[in-house]
Amino acid sequence: MMNNGLSNSLNSYCFYRDWKKEYPVAERGEGIYLFDKKGKRYIDGSGGPCVVNIGHGVKEIIEALRAQLDKLCFPFVGNFSSDAQIELGQKVIEFSPRTMSKVYFLSGGSEASETALKFVRQYHIERGDLSRTIFITRWKSYHGATLGALALSGHTKRRQDYLPYLIHFPHIHPPYCYRCDRGKNYPGCELECAHELERIIRLYGPDQIAAFITEPIIGNTAGVVIPPKEYWPIIRSICDRYGILLVADEVITGFGRTGRNFGVDQWDVFPDVIIAGKGISSGYTPLAGVIINEKMWDVFKNSKRSSFFLGYTFSGHPLACYGGVAVLKYMINENLVERSKRMGDYLLAKAETLGRLDSIGEVRGRGLLAGMEFVKDKRTKQPFERSKNFIEKVTSECFKNGLILTGGSGGADGVEGDHIIISPPFTVTESQIDDIIEILKGSILNTIDQM
Ligand code: PLP
Numbered sequence: 001m002m003n004n005g006l007s008n009s010l011n012s013y014c015f016y017r018d019w020k021k022e023y024p025v026a027e028r029g030e031g032i033y034l035f036d037k038k039g040k041r042y043i044d045g046s047g048g049p050c051v052v053n054i055g056h057g058v059k060e061i062i063e064a065l066r067a068q069l070d071k072l073c074f075p076f077v078g079n080f081s082s083d084a085q086i087e088l089g090q091k092v093i094e095f096s097p098r099t100m101s102k103v104y105f106l107s108g109g110s111e112a113s114e115t116a117l118k119f120v121r122q123y124h125i126e127r128g129d130l131s132r133t134i135f136i137t138r139w140k141s142y143h144g145a146t147l148g149a150l151a152l153s154g155h156t157k158r159r160q161d162y163l164p165y166l167i168h169f170p171h172i173h174p175p176y177c178y179r180c181d182r183g184k185n186y187p188g189c190e191l192e193c194a195h196e197l198e199r200i201i202r203l204y205g206p207d208q209i210a211a212f213i214t215e216p217i218i219g220n221t222a223g224v225v226i227p228p229k230e231y232w233p234i235i236r237s238i239c240d241r242y243g244i245l246l247v248a249d250e251v252i253t254g255f256g257r258t259g260r261n262f263g264v265d266q267w268d269v270f271p272d273v274i275i276a277g278k279g280i281s282s283g284y285t286p287l288a289g290v291i292i293n294e295k296m297w298d299v300f301k302n303s304k305r306s307s308f309f310l311g312y313t314f315s316g317h318p319l320a321c322y323g324g325v326a327v328l329k330y331m332i333n334e335n336l337v338e339r340s341k342r343m344g345d346y347l348l349a350k351a352e353t354l355g356r357l358d359s360i361g362e363v364r365g366r367g368l369l370a371g372m373e374f375v376k377d378k379r380t381k382q383p384f385e386r387s388k389n390f391i392e393k394v395t396s397e398c399f400k401n402g403l404i405l406t407g408g409s410g411g412a413d414g415v416e417g418d419h420i421i422i423s424p425p426f427t428v429t430e431s432q433i434d435d436i437i438e439i440l441k442g443s444i445l446n447t448i449d450q451m
Contacts (some may be wrong), residue, residue, distance in 0.1 A: 005037035029056025032425050032432055042402050045287055045436045047423045048405040050252045050369065053279040053329055053340075055425040061284050064326035068319055077316040084321035091328045092276070092289060095261055099270045101297040103289045105316040105324075109251035109277030111142025112288040113213075116275050118310060118368065120211045120245050123296050126303040129243075132210040136200055136244075139171045140411060141214060142221045143249050143275070152213055155221045156414025170204065172196045174218060175227035178362045178373065179381065179412060186228050194227075194234040201242050205355045211245040211273070212238075212336055216263025217366060219252035220409035223419025224364045225373025231269040245272040245296075251288070252369070255279035256331060256426060259341030259367030266366065268430070272296055282331075285323030286314075295341060336426040347422060349439045357441075359448055368426055374418040374444075383417040388451060391418035397443035405435060 003012065008017035016023060023034035032041045032055060044052060054061070067086060075082060085105060092103045106112045117135065122133040137143075139154035150159055150261040151166040154174075159166060173181040175193045182192055201209050212235065218225035239246040244413040248271035253263030257279055264274075273294060277288035298323075314320070331337065344367035351370050361375035365429055374391065376384045391407035398405050411417035422436060 003037075003397070010447065012312040014288045018195075031055045031057070032428050040402065042399070042404050043424070043432065043436055043439070044404050045398075045422055045424050045440075046404050046406040047368075047425050048278065048283050049421065050257055050423045051278040051283040052425050053256055054282045054327055054336060055427040058282075058284075058330060061282070061323065065319065065323060068223050068322040072318055074317065076313070082318040082321065082358070084318040084325060085316045088257065088321040088324045088328075091325055092280070094266070094292065095255075095328060095332075096274060097168070097262060097264060097270050099293045099295075100274065100291045101294040103276075103291045104310065105321055106288040106290065107286045107314050107317070107320065108144075108310065109275065110149045110253070111312060112275045112277050112290050113143040113149035113152060113249065114146055115290045115310065116247055116273050117152065118291055118308065119273060119290055119296070120247065120310045121201060122214075123245065123299055124210055126299050126305070129207075131207050132244075134204055135169045135188040135210055135213045135247075136170050136197060137169050138174045139414065140176065140213050140218060140222045140225070141171075142219065142318075143251075144212065153221075154302070155410055156224060157410050158221075159423050166359045172200055174214075174222070175231045176222060176225050176411075177228065177419050178217075178225075179417075186202050186432040187230075191230050191234055194231050194238070194390075198238045198241075201244065203239070206244070209242065209244045211247050213247040213249060215249045215251075216266065217258060217369065220406055220408045220421055222371075222417075223373050223408060224369055224421060225411075226364055226366055229267060229346055231432045232264065232269040235369055236269050246272040247271060247275065249275045251275055251277035255328075256337035256340045257367055257369050257423065259337065259344050261337060280327070281320065281323040282327045284327060285317075286318040287320040287324050299381075331426075332425075340426040343426065343428055343430070343433065344370070345425075347428075347433050348435075350433055351422060354437065354441055354444070357444060359444060365422075368423055368428070372420050372422075374420075381412075383412045384386060386416050389451070390447065391420060393447045393450070394418075394420065394440075394443050397446050398439060401439045401442070401443060403439040405436075405440065 006022045007020045027037045141154040143149045143152040154171045177186045254276045274291040281287035348365035351363045361373045364371050395407040406421045
């Protein structure tokens with residue numbers, strides 16, 4: 001079937017995410033821009049979303065991948081290692097917090113969440129701590145679309161249809177000061193949301209708990225929710241007190257997105273496991289990873305056994321890994337993490353100018369990860385009725401105007417609440433940020449006018 005630059009589930013053999021929507025066919029990328037087959041230019045203000053950290057079409061990466069293609073594409077990881085995997089392992093561990101020790105490579109964030117779950121379980125099994133099976137997680141979180149990862153997630157809407165297939169894990173409330181579940185204010189609240197972890201641990205029994213899993217900064221399920229500075233250190237000390245592993249899902253926040261190498265670096269906290277994805281290869285190849293610390297590696301190293309049921313056919317694929325090597329080299333050479341911080345400060349300042357609009361409740365950001373939460377009533381923080389599809393209208397208006405941004409909903413109560421994420425590639429310039437904010441502002445105002 002031919003396409004005229006537009007494709008949908010009716011005029012092609014593809015089943016698309018939205019099978020009633022028509023998708024422009026993307027043709028090429030350059031810096032922060034994507035171009036479709038009809039020649040329309042889009043600013044990739046979402047970076048993928050939160051994937052394309054170094055920008056589109058970087059020649060160094062394409063050349064490195066070509067060279068790898070010439071050499072080797074597929075030795076099965078059950079039989080071989082590869083130079084690409086070995087080199088990426090070293091690069092990732094050098095880039096990670098100093099306590100991290102080993103990395104297992106995968107093809108996507110959901111696979112990495114599933115695999116982190118297995119690493120945690122296996123760590124406890126190796127130590128003979130067989131009762132530790134429960135993961136504590138948080139509401140308004142996201143760890144992936146596969147059933148284990150979705151069970152770990154706390155986004156009501158995304159879980160709803162699949163509830164019968166999800167194992168039950170206890171969820172605690174996130175550190176979401178704008179909509180505190182207890183109606184308290186920071187710092188008077190004394191971080192009750194962090195101490196809730198300890199209460200849940202004691203209720204279930206500490207010897208039942210395997211790990212606490214969470215995102216350093218909530219990404220697309222609530223629109224960039226940044227915890228107070230005391231949150232992560234409190235969480236780390238609670239986990240230590242009860243022998244519980246701390247898993248940081250850095251699929252969005254990792255690899256420089258928040259202006260530090262990893263999100264946890266914001267608070268100098270050392271997790272036991274890091275789940276990495278998205279920006280690790282900046283989208284040049286499908287790549288993710290589970291990074292474990294020395295404490296866990298020591299247990300595996302000294303175990304009588306030497307393997308567990310781990311991995312997928314394509315795990316550690318050399319082309320995918322070599323994409324990661326080339327991207328990490330480029331990011332370090334070009335000092336892009338520092339740039340993410342600097343341009344992020346500019347982006348936040350510009351985004352805050354929109355905070356004056358009646359429909360914007362709060363603007364938040366760290367590095368090049370900025371979010372805005374929309375409200376119908378600024379004083380009461382009441383969200384728009386979900387049936388109004390506010391955020392879908394804003395993002396499609398942006399798209400029409402040549403700006404790609406990721407919208408989301410469910411931040412307020414799991415279903416209601418609209419937000420948007422602005423997360424362009426780190427190579428973005430100040431004038432490109434001005435363009436993003438200008439188009440976004442026009443799109444918000446147009447949407448409000450039409451409601
Ligand atoms: N974890 C977080 C925090 C995410 O935001 C996502 C995806 O958005 C995932 C895990 C799942 O990653 P993937 O979509 O690559 O499977």
